[in-house]
Amino acid sequence: MPETRGGRPIAASQRPTGGDKAIATGKKQYFRRKKVCRFCVEKIDDINYKDVKLLTNFISERGKITPRRISGVCTPHQKRLAEAIKQARNIALLPFASAV
Amino acid sequence: MRTYEELFIVRPDATEEEVDPVIEQLKGVITNDGGTVDKAEKWGTRKLAYRVAKFAEGQYILLQFAAQPGTVRELERRLRVNDLVVKYLTVRTDEKLKRIEKRRKQREKRAARKPPKPETPAISTPVLPTEPATPVPGSPVEAEQK
Numbered sequence: 001m002p003e004t005r006g007g008r009p010i011a012a013s014q015r016p017t018g019g020d021k022a023i024a025t026g027k028k029q030y031f032r033r034k035k036v037c038r039f040c041v042e043k044i045d046d047i048n049y050k051d052v053k054l055l056t057n058f059i060s061e062r063g064k065i066t067p068r069r070i071s072g073v074c075t076p077h078q079k080r081l082a083e084a085i086k087q088a089r090n091i092a093l094l095p096f097a098s099a100v
Numbered sequence: 101m102r103t104y105e106e107l108f109i110v111r112p113d114a115t116e117e118e119v120d121p122v123i124e125q126l127k128g129v130i131t132n133d134g135g136t137v138d139k140a141e142k143w144g145t146r147k148l149a150y151r152v153a154k155f156a157e158g159q160y161i162l163l164q165f166a167a168q169p170g171t172v173r174e175l176e177r178r179l180r181v182n183d184l185v186v187k188y189l190t191v192r193t194d195e196k197l198k199r200i201e202k203r204r205k206q207r208e209k210r211a212a213r214k215p216p217k218p219e220t221p222a223i224s225t226p227v228l229p230t231e232p233a234t235p236v237p238g239s240p241v242e243a244e245q246k
Contacts, residue, residue, distance in 0.1 A: 091189040095149040096149075098149075
């Protein structure tokens, strides 16, 4: 039972027992795909609160910050991203909550 | 001397003649205390994500400067007192810039040290507006030279 992957606990959504794809195909399919951190791959160093276009990729329709397990961002980048989104919200570049 | 970034929103109905003296005054506050203004730019009128002081739009003005900590307090006080300014945000940027510079130097050193290795052109670094033009190890240029 792969409780850990690379020494880290896996999120519930990524464990092999879950996932409709595994059940649908009937095979014992482990993890759909390996999610990589977009910032690590593209080597983006500066996650700025001013750059609304980049930040809108990581908020939901309601304006909520997408969790790390969905977006696939690594922890340090997620932290900086969240901080940038909160700063952008404070200066009215992003909404706190938008109607859906 | 710390570097700061000040982004503030001015009422949309304020004219150039009203806004420019405000910016000059703020620049004066910074330079009086021995700071330096790096950049002052106006973004123009933008739609706000939510209503601020009953306005749906606002003029954004960005100010980048280096100053002592005490100067920032005075600057914010001026912004708070001013009737034209509806919202402001001060961010300290020196640590962040230091970190980015460090990463950039690390990447350059790594790129210079290793011989350019053949890399599949499948993953190419897209050009993003925020990323400065730094050489990336294993960039498509080296793949073309193969």
